[in-house]
Amino acid sequence: xxxLADEKSRICVQxxxxxxxxxxxRLMKDYGTLVVAGVTPGKGGGEVYGIPVFDSxxxxxxxxxxxxxxxxxxxxxxxxxxxxxxxxxxxxxxxxVPDRVPIFDVLEVSHFAKEKGARFVGPNTLGLVSPGKxxxxxxxGRAERAREWFHPGHVGVSSRSGGMTxxxxxxxxxxxxxxxxxxxxxxxxVVGLSHxxxxxxxxxDDQTEMVVLFGEIGTTQxxxxxxxxxxxxxxxPLIAYIGGKAAKSGTRFSHAGAIVExxxxxxxxxxxxxxxxxVHVVDSVSAIPQVALKLNKGGA
Numbered sequence: 155x156x157x158l159a160d161e162k163s164r165i166c167v168q169x170x171x172x173x174x175x176x177x178x179x180r181l182m183k184d185y186g187t188l189v190v191a192g193v194t195p196g197k198g199g200g201e202v203y204g205i206p207v208f209d210s211x212x213x214x215x216x217x218x219x220x221x222x223x224x225x226x227x228x229x230x231x232x233x234x235x236x237x238x239x240x241x242x243x244x245x246x247x248x249x250x251v252p253d254r255v256p257i258f259d260v261l262e263v264s265h266f267a268k269e270k271g272a273r274f275v276g277p278n279t280l281g282l283v284s285p286g287k288x289x290x291x292x293x294x295g296r297a298e299r300a301r302e303w304f305h306p307g308h309v310g311v312s313s314r315s316g317g318m319t320x321x322x323x324x325x326x327x328x329x330x331x332x333x334x335x336x337x338x339x340x341x342x343x344v345v346g347l348s349h350x351x352x353x354x355x356x357x358x359d360d361q362t363e364m365v366v367l368f369g370e371i372g373t374t375q376x377x378x379x380x381x382x383x384x385x386x387x388x389x390x391p392l393i394a395y396i397g398g399k400a401a402k403s404g405t406r407f408s409h410a411g412a413i414v415e416x417x418x419x420x421x422x423x424x425x426x427x428x429x430x431x432x433v434h435v436v437d438s439v440s441a442i443p444q445v446a447l448k449l450n451k452g453g454a
Contacts, residue, residue: 156284156335157310157355157362158247158275158347159223163288166191166214166245168236169227170202174251174292178227179203184297187288191218193236211243225249225281225290233277234259241270249290250276250346260344267346274346275339280316282337283323293320293336307332309446310356312349313368314339314375315397322366322442329443331450334362339375349375350382357388364391364449366442369424371398376424383431391449393434393442396424 169175170192191214198209208214224240255277281291286306294300303324313319319338356362369376382388
């Protein structure tokens with residue numbers, strides 16, 4: 155299995171005729187992702203790489219069939235309307251790729267998604283990969299590279315950094331450890347599916363035997379993962395790296411969501427909390443595959 159998406163998931167790309175939409179659609183289609191429709195208002199009736207383009211998500215649903223996931227490549231100011239349109243049509247998972255989406259727009263999308271029983275990844279995300287099954291977004295850049303870098307296996311990857319999402323997964327592959335699903339949760343302060351929600355998904359996934367988490371200072375995502383472990387809601391081996399060790403309180407680090415106020419969300423508080431519940435916290439990204447190999451062989 156995998157979480158969130160597999161080879162049977164029916165995908166729509168909103169903003170498919172834009173530059174990013176076209177390039178990333180080619181990646182997804184070439185990888186084997188089941189992209190069944192694209193949406194760009196005013197461009198209905200055309201095609202992109204053989205994929206029919208419609209004027210609205212509702213029209214796409216009616217003519218191309220039910221849609222499980224919509225990947226959104228539109229300007230940040232238009233993300234809210236595109237997301238609400240998809241949710242209203244019945245789509246249950248969104249991938250919001252753009253960065254700089256206004257925080258109040260994200261909150262509105264989050265509220266409407268809850269009303270509809272739906273979920274979303276991002277914004278400010280590279281997306282996700284279920285190796286050998288589907289790419290949603292832009293991880294890997296090209297299909298041949300994604301196939302080379304990411305191999306099917308039993309390690310789940312959840313990361314707050316786009317670059318580190320790919321790098322960690324590549325290092326795991328080089329060490330002979332394939333991945334079940336690879337997810338960039340997004341770098342903003344408010345995201346849809348954050349580390350705790352992803353970790354809970356991995357707990358329920360039979361294919362996932364251990365999880366690697368790339369965290370950062372700011373927000374309480376990593377502390378909430380520790381809460382899940384303490385409550386017995388996540389029981390699989392977890393390896394974590396926390397970025398931002400040298401950042402001072404009040405400093406914004408790397409992403410919009412990485413900011414420390416006082417001790418809340420600090421490097422020290424995250425590391426201590428994770429270690430207290432038995433997480434294997436490493437001091438360097440290069441140590442991740444080494445620890446994963448030991449755990450894979452039944453070591454401590």
